[in-house]
Amino acid sequence: MPFPGPVSESTPALTSSTGETLTGRPIFTDLKPPAPKLSDIEASKRLAAWTAVDRHVLREHKVIGIGSGSTVPYVVERIIAQGREANKDRVFIPTGFQSKELIVSGQLLLGDVDQYPRIDVTIDGADEVDKDLNCIKGGGACHLREKVLAEAADTFVVVADYRKNSDVLGHNYSAGVPVEVAPFAYAKVLQNLHVLGSPKAALRMAVKKAGPVVSDNGNFVIDAPFPEELMLDPYSILTKIKMLTGVVEVGLFCHMAKAAYFGNQDGSVTVKWNDGRIEQVASNGQGDVHAATNGSASH
Ligand SMILES: O=C[C@H](O)[C@H](O)[C@H](O)COP(=O)(O)O
The missing domain is CATH 3.40.50.1360 (Rossmann fold)
Structure with missing residues (x-):
C-alpha cells in the first residue's frame, strides 16, 4: 500500500486550545476526506x-x-x-x-x-x-x-x-462486560458472575463456527451484563471479576x-x-x- 498525501516536515509546535501539553512536533496532513463518501x-x-x-x-x-x-x-x-x-x-x-x-x-x-x-x-x-x-x-x-x-x-x-x-457504561453497549476466561474454567466463572450480580452472563458463541468464540489467545469470552447501579462503579466490578480464578482479563478499562x-x-x-x-x-x-x-x- 502506498504512503498517500504530502506531509509537511517543518511544522511548528502545536499549542492545544485545551491547554493540553502537545510539546512535540505534530505532523500535519491533508484533512480533506478522500472519495468515496462515507456514511x-x-x-x-x-x-x-x-x-x-x-x-x-x-x-x-x-x-x-x-x-x-x-x-x-x-x-x-x-x-x-x-x-x-x-x-x-x-x-x-x-x-x-x-x-x-x-x-x-x-x-x-x-x-x-x-x-x-x-x-x-x-x-x-x-x-x-x-x-x-x-x-x-x-x-x-x-x-x-x-x-x-x-x-x-x-x-x-x-x-x-x-x-x-x-x-454510564451499559447505557449504549448492552451486551455486557467482556470477560476472557481460560476455557476449562468457563462454567465455574459463569456461576461466579451470576452470583456477582450478572444473572444473564453467558458464553459468547461464534457466528460462523459451531461453538464458542475463541480469542487470539486461545481463550473463551463471557459477556456479563450488570445492572446500572453496579455499572456506576465500574472499578469495583472490575476488581471483583478479576479476582475470580480462571479469569484472564476483564473488558473494563478504568x-x-x-x-x-x-x-x-x-x-x-x-x-x-x-x-x-x-x-x-x-x-x-x-x-x-x-x-x-x-x-x-x-x-
Ligand atoms: O475487542 C475489541 C476492541 O475492544 C474494540 O476496540 C471495541 O470492540 C470497539 O470496536 P468497534 O470500534 O468496532 O466498535
Missing part, C-alpha cells in the same frame, strides 16, 4: 481517528500501539499519511490479528510488546466510554492484548463515533485513557480529557473547552 457513522469514526492521530502521534514517537475494531483502520490510514519519512524508524505493536494485518498491509514495521514493553502512544477503539473515561472494551474479544498495550503506553487514547459516548475522541454527525469532534474537561473541536479545527459538570458529557 455518517464511518465519517465520524474517521474524524475521531484522524484528529487523535494528528494530536497524539508526534514526530518523536517511535513505538506506537495499534488497537482493534472498526475505527482503528482510520488510525492506521492517518499514520500512513504522515509519510515514509515519519514512519521509517517507527515500530507498531498490534493488539491482535486485525491490527497486525493493518500494520503489515500498510507496510509499517511490526513489533511486539515483549520486545517493546514501553510504548509511546497507543490508540484504540472502545465499545462505550463513560463520563470518567472508563471504557467497556472487548466486543471483538481483543481486550487482553489491548489492556496490556494501554498499560504499557505513556499515553493511551480512545477513538470512537458518537454512539460510544455515554455517561483510569487508563488520557483522552477519548468522539466523531459527531455534524463533523465536529468531542474530546473528553481525563481531568474532566470536555473539548468541542469544530470541523474547522478550532477547539472550545469547558469543564464537565453533572455528568453531561454525552453528545
Whole structure:
C-alpha cells in the first residue's frame, strides 16, 4: 500500500486550545476526506481517528500501539499519511490479528510488546466510554492484548463515533462486560458472575463456527451484563471479576485513557480529557473547552 498525501516536515509546535501539553512536533496532513463518501457513522469514526492521530502521534514517537475494531483502520490510514519519512524508524505493536494485518498491509514495521514493553502512544477503539473515561472494551474479544498495550503506553487514547459516548457504561453497549476466561474454567466463572450480580452472563458463541468464540489467545469470552447501579462503579466490578480464578482479563478499562475522541454527525469532534474537561473541536479545527459538570458529557 502506498504512503498517500504530502506531509509537511517543518511544522511548528502545536499549542492545544485545551491547554493540553502537545510539546512535540505534530505532523500535519491533508484533512480533506478522500472519495468515496462515507456514511455518517464511518465519517465520524474517521474524524475521531484522524484528529487523535494528528494530536497524539508526534514526530518523536517511535513505538506506537495499534488497537482493534472498526475505527482503528482510520488510525492506521492517518499514520500512513504522515509519510515514509515519519514512519521509517517507527515500530507498531498490534493488539491482535486485525491490527497486525493493518500494520503489515500498510507496510509499517511490526513489533511486539515483549520486545517493546514501553510504548509511546497507543490508540484504540472502545465499545462505550463513560463520563470518567472508563471504557467497556472487548466486543471483538481483543481486550487482553489491548489492556496490556494501554498499560504499557505513556499515553493511551480512545477513538470512537458518537454512539460510544455515554455517561454510564451499559447505557449504549448492552451486551455486557467482556470477560476472557481460560476455557476449562468457563462454567465455574459463569456461576461466579451470576452470583456477582450478572444473572444473564453467558458464553459468547461464534457466528460462523459451531461453538464458542475463541480469542487470539486461545481463550473463551463471557459477556456479563450488570445492572446500572453496579455499572456506576465500574472499578469495583472490575476488581471483583478479576479476582475470580480462571479469569484472564476483564473488558473494563478504568483510569487508563488520557483522552477519548468522539466523531459527531455534524463533523465536529468531542474530546473528553481525563481531568474532566470536555473539548468541542469544530470541523474547522478550532477547539472550545469547558469543564464537565453533572455528568453531561454525552453528545
Ligand atoms: O475487542 C475489541 C476492541 O475492544 C474494540 O476496540 C471495541 O470492540 C470497539 O470496536 P468497534 O470500534 O468496532 O466498535
